Structures are given as C-alpha cells and as structure tokens.
Amino acid sequence: MARTKEFDPDAVLHRAMELFWARGYEATTMADLVEHLGIGRASIYATFGGKRDLYLKAYDRYVELGVDWAGLLSQPGPVLPAVRALVERFAADATGPGAERGCLVVNTAVELVPHDAAAARRVAANWDFVEATLTSALTRAAAQGELAADRNPRALARFVLTVLQGMRVVGKGADDPARLRDAAATALSVLD
Structure with missing residues (x-):
C-alpha cells in the first residue's frame, strides 16, 4: 500500500519556485532544496523528479501565477491606457521589494536557454504568448x-515585450528608480 504524502506538493512546489x-x-x-523545502x-525525486524537473515545474508555476496578460489587455474600451498601466507596473515592480530577483522567465532565458532545449521552449512559448496578446490588443487599439494607421501593432508589441523584459534585467541591479521610470516613459511615447 502506498504511503500518504506528509506534505502538500503544491506548497512545496511554491517554495521551490521562490x-x-x-x-x-x-x-x-x-x-539547499532539502533544507528549504523541509x-x-x-521525496523530492519521487514527487517532482530531479532538480531540473523540479525547476521546470517551478517555472511553469511561476508563469501560471504571473501577469494575467489576456485579462489586462482584453477589457472593453480604450486599450492604450491598459498598455500604459502595464508598462508603468513593470517599471515600479522592477524597483520595488524583491526586484533583485528579477523575473523567473528572464532569469531562465539568461541562465538555461543557451543549453537547455526544454527551458528554451518554455521561454519562447511565454514570449510568443505575450507578444500575441500585445499584438491583439494593439491591433484593437x-x-x-x-x-495611427501607419503603426505596426506586431512591431510595437515586440518592442513593448523587449522593454518589459529589459526592465526586469535592469531592475535586478538598479538602485535608481528614475532609470526605469524614464525608460517606461520613453517606451510609452512610442505609442503616441
């Protein structure tokens, strides 16, 4: 007869993600995992697989809990205020508490994508989704x-995505919030 787990796998996965x-x-x-997860x-191997498997599951959890892109950008009415709020939110988050952690998607892109195909697919899927969501919103705008009619929604979406992800990188080491506020303001001026 199988033993009952003496821990909550979801809670453990969340702690691993952190x-x-x-x-x-x-x-x-x-x-570190044994100590931090308790x-x-x-039990880690039996429940999650090895360290890499656990990392990928933690990454997936991070994406699940992350920004509700579709919810934020598909509201009826004007679109650009929602895009502006999103960019400003990223700038604020990139200098707020916990900013030194950056974004787990960006961290994964920098650390694992060059040599891990599964991580590369996950990061690409995330960025493809964000780009498609932004493109759809900007097309609606x-x-x-x-x-303006001559603006390319897909190119603008790619630009916004790149700025948002860049803010997360800069925010990891930024001690000057004005740097990111200025970047956000300049990025938003492109949408005018």
Missing part, C-alpha cells in the same frame, strides 16, 4: 483609432 527565483538554477543545490531528497 528558492529558484531568488538563487537561480545552478546556485541552488539539492541540499522534505527529504527521496488601431481599429479604435488609438494608434
């Missing part, structure tokens, strides 16, 4: 007359 987000993949050892190595 640890990987704070330290990164390479800097987090199995000993469960044995065998153009149809509503919020953008």
Whole structure:
C-alpha cells in the first residue's frame, strides 16, 4: 500500500519556485532544496523528479501565477491606457521589494536557454504568448483609432515585450528608480 504524502506538493512546489527565483538554477543545490523545502531528497525525486524537473515545474508555476496578460489587455474600451498601466507596473515592480530577483522567465532565458532545449521552449512559448496578446490588443487599439494607421501593432508589441523584459534585467541591479521610470516613459511615447 502506498504511503500518504506528509506534505502538500503544491506548497512545496511554491517554495521551490521562490528558492529558484531568488538563487537561480545552478546556485541552488539539492541540499539547499532539502533544507528549504523541509522534505527529504527521496521525496523530492519521487514527487517532482530531479532538480531540473523540479525547476521546470517551478517555472511553469511561476508563469501560471504571473501577469494575467489576456485579462489586462482584453477589457472593453480604450486599450492604450491598459498598455500604459502595464508598462508603468513593470517599471515600479522592477524597483520595488524583491526586484533583485528579477523575473523567473528572464532569469531562465539568461541562465538555461543557451543549453537547455526544454527551458528554451518554455521561454519562447511565454514570449510568443505575450507578444500575441500585445499584438491583439494593439491591433484593437488601431481599429479604435488609438494608434495611427501607419503603426505596426506586431512591431510595437515586440518592442513593448523587449522593454518589459529589459526592465526586469535592469531592475535586478538598479538602485535608481528614475532609470526605469524614464525608460517606461520613453517606451510609452512610442505609442503616441
């Protein structure tokens, strides 16, 4: 008869996500995971697989809990105020509490994508989704007359995505919030 787990796998996965987000993949050892998660190595392997499997599951959890792009950008009415609020939110978050952790998607792109195909697929899927959501919103903005007819919604979406992700990188080491506020303001001026 199988033993009943003496821990909540969802809670443990969340704690693993927090640890990987704070330290990164390479800097987090199995000993760190055992200590931080409060469960044995065998339980980690039996429930989540190895360290890499656990990392990818933690990444997936991070994306699930992250920004509700579709919800924010598909509201009826004007679109550009929602896009502006999103850019301003990223600038504020990138200098707020926990900013030194950055974004787990960006951290994964920098640390694992060059040599891990599964991580690369996940990051690409995330950025493709964000780009498609932004493109759809900006296409709607153009149809509503919020953008000039000669503006390319897809190119603008790619630009906004790149700025948002860049703000997360700069925010990891930024000690000057004005740097990100200025970047956000300049990015928003492109939408005018």
